[in-house]
Amino acid sequence: MPDLLRKLHHHPATAWLARAAGLPDPVELLRAAGPTDAQPLAGKRTAIRAAAGGYAADDLRAFALGAGAVIDDLQGQSLDILIFDATGCRTPAGYAALYDTFHAAASQIAQNGRVLLVAAPPAAATDPIAAAAARGIEGFSRSLGKELGKKGITVNLAYVAADALDRLDGPLRFFCGARSTYVSGQAVQLSTTAVARGTAIEGLHGKVAIVTGSARGIGMATAQRLVEEGATVVCVDVPAASQALHDTCRAIGATALVLDIAAADAPARLLDFLRERGGVDIVVYNAGITRDRTLARMARRDWDLVVDVNFGAIAAIDEALLAAQLLREGGRVICLSSISGVAGNFGQSNYAATKAALIGYVAARGAQLGARGITVNAVAPGFIETPMTQRMPFVPRELGRRLNSLKQGGQPRDVAELIAFLAAPGSVGITGNTIRVCGQALIGA
Known part of the structure; x- marks a missing residue:
C-alpha cells in the first residue's frame, strides 16, 4: 500500500500543501533482496x-x-x-x-x-x-x-x-x-551463554525450520526468508487456512503441515512429523490471535482462547520437543511477541499478558539451553503493513504508521529479516533477548 504522506510530498499538486502543513516526508527505506551476502x-x-x-x-x-x-x-x-x-x-x-x-x-x-x-x-x-x-x-x-x-x-x-x-x-x-x-x-x-557452532557468514543450508501461522503475513514472509537462506521449511497453519497454506508452500518451495497448534494432540502430531525428518533446527512461533475487549466486557472463552494459542501452545510444544530431544544442538527458537507485550494496550489484557509472558519465557529458556548451543529469543513487531492493518480505520492506521522515529510502517519482510538473522549461526551471542521491529516506536520502552 503506497504511503500517503510520500504521495502528498511527491505529487506536484499537493507537495506545497504537505510542506505548508509541516507533514513528515518519510524517506524510502533501504532494503535488501535475496539471501544474505557474504559481504553485506x-x-x-x-x-x-x-x-x-x-x-x-x-x-x-x-x-x-x-x-x-x-x-x-x-x-x-x-x-x-x-x-x-x-x-x-x-x-x-x-x-x-x-x-x-x-x-x-x-x-x-x-x-x-x-x-x-x-x-x-x-x-x-x-x-x-x-x-x-x-x-x-x-x-x-x-x-x-x-x-x-x-x-x-x-x-x-x-x-x-x-x-x-x-x-x-x-x-x-x-x-x-x-x-x-x-x-x-x-x-x-551479547553473551557467551550459548556454545558457538558455525560462523557469521554461514547460511541455513541443511537446517530444518518450522514456522507456525505461516499461510500469510509475517509468517509467510519469514518462511520465504528462511527458504532463501537455504533452510528446509515446514509451514504450519490451522485447517481454516489450508488453501492459503498450500498456495504459499507451492510458491516458496516449502512443506505444508495443517495443524491447530492449540489442539490437545498438536505436540504429539508435530513430534511424529519431525521424527521422520530427524528433528528440527529452527522453530519460529509466529501463530497468534487477538480477541480484543476491555476486561470487564471480555468473555471467559475469549480470554482462554488467546492464552491457549499465544502462550499455552508454545509452552506445550516446546516441552515436548525438548523432552523428545528433537530440537537439535545449535538450534534456534524464536517467539513472536508484540509491542503490546512491552507496553500494554487498551482492550488487550489477554493478548498483552501472553506476549509479555513470551518475553519472560525466552529469558528463562535462553539461560537453560546455552550448553547445547541453542538460543531462544523473541521478536516484537510494531506497526507492520499487513492486510489486517489495512482494514483499520484511517486515523488509527495513520497514527500507528507515524508514531515512530522513521515516520512509516514496516513491511512483513522487515520482521522476517530479524528472524532470519536470529535463526543463523552468527546470532549465537544473542539469547534471552527481546528485540523490537518497530521503527523505534514512541510507545513502550
Whole structure:
C-alpha cells in the first residue's frame, strides 16, 4: 500500500500543501533482496570511533573490514556507517567522547545510514558509577535514534563483555546492513551463554525450520526468508487456512503441515512429523490471535482462547520437543511477541499478558539451553503493513504508521529479516533477548 504522506510530498499538486502543513516526508527505506551476502557492507563508507580505554574497537574494525566496509579517516565526508566503541565510558567524564564524536559526525551520516554503539554490560561493572555510565549509553542511543530517524538512519546498541567480543561479528553485519532497516533504538545483550557452532557468514543450508501461522503475513514472509537462506521449511497453519497454506508452500518451495497448534494432540502430531525428518533446527512461533475487549466486557472463552494459542501452545510444544530431544544442538527458537507485550494496550489484557509472558519465557529458556548451543529469543513487531492493518480505520492506521522515529510502517519482510538473522549461526551471542521491529516506536520502552 503506497504511503500517503510520500504521495502528498511527491505529487506536484499537493507537495506545497504537505510542506505548508509541516507533514513528515518519510524517506524510502533501504532494503535488501535475496539471501544474505557474504559481504553485506561492501563499499560502505564506515568510521569507527572510540572512547579512551575501551576494549572493542580493534575487533569492530576487523569485523567491519571482513564484511566489506571501507574504513578510512573520512573526516568531513559523508558516512554510511558510524560505529562507536563506548566500552571506555566508565565515568561521567567519559561521556565527553560521545559529545565530541556525534556532535561532529551526526550531520555526516547519509540517508539510510547506520549507527552502532557498543557498551560494557552494566551488570559486569566493578562499581555503581561504571554501571550507571554503561547503562546511560542506552538512553543516549535511543535519543540519537529519534533525532536521526527522519533520514531513515537507525541507531542500535550492543552490550558486550570483553570475553564475548567474538560474538560481535554477526550482530555488526546485521545492524550495520540493509536488513535492519526497521530495527532502531534497540539494545541487545551479547553473551557467551550459548556454545558457538558455525560462523557469521554461514547460511541455513541443511537446517530444518518450522514456522507456525505461516499461510500469510509475517509468517509467510519469514518462511520465504528462511527458504532463501537455504533452510528446509515446514509451514504450519490451522485447517481454516489450508488453501492459503498450500498456495504459499507451492510458491516458496516449502512443506505444508495443517495443524491447530492449540489442539490437545498438536505436540504429539508435530513430534511424529519431525521424527521422520530427524528433528528440527529452527522453530519460529509466529501463530497468534487477538480477541480484543476491555476486561470487564471480555468473555471467559475469549480470554482462554488467546492464552491457549499465544502462550499455552508454545509452552506445550516446546516441552515436548525438548523432552523428545528433537530440537537439535545449535538450534534456534524464536517467539513472536508484540509491542503490546512491552507496553500494554487498551482492550488487550489477554493478548498483552501472553506476549509479555513470551518475553519472560525466552529469558528463562535462553539461560537453560546455552550448553547445547541453542538460543531462544523473541521478536516484537510494531506497526507492520499487513492486510489486517489495512482494514483499520484511517486515523488509527495513520497514527500507528507515524508514531515512530522513521515516520512509516514496516513491511512483513522487515520482521522476517530479524528472524532470519536470529535463526543463523552468527546470532549465537544473542539469547534471552527481546528485540523490537518497530521503527523505534514512541510507545513502550
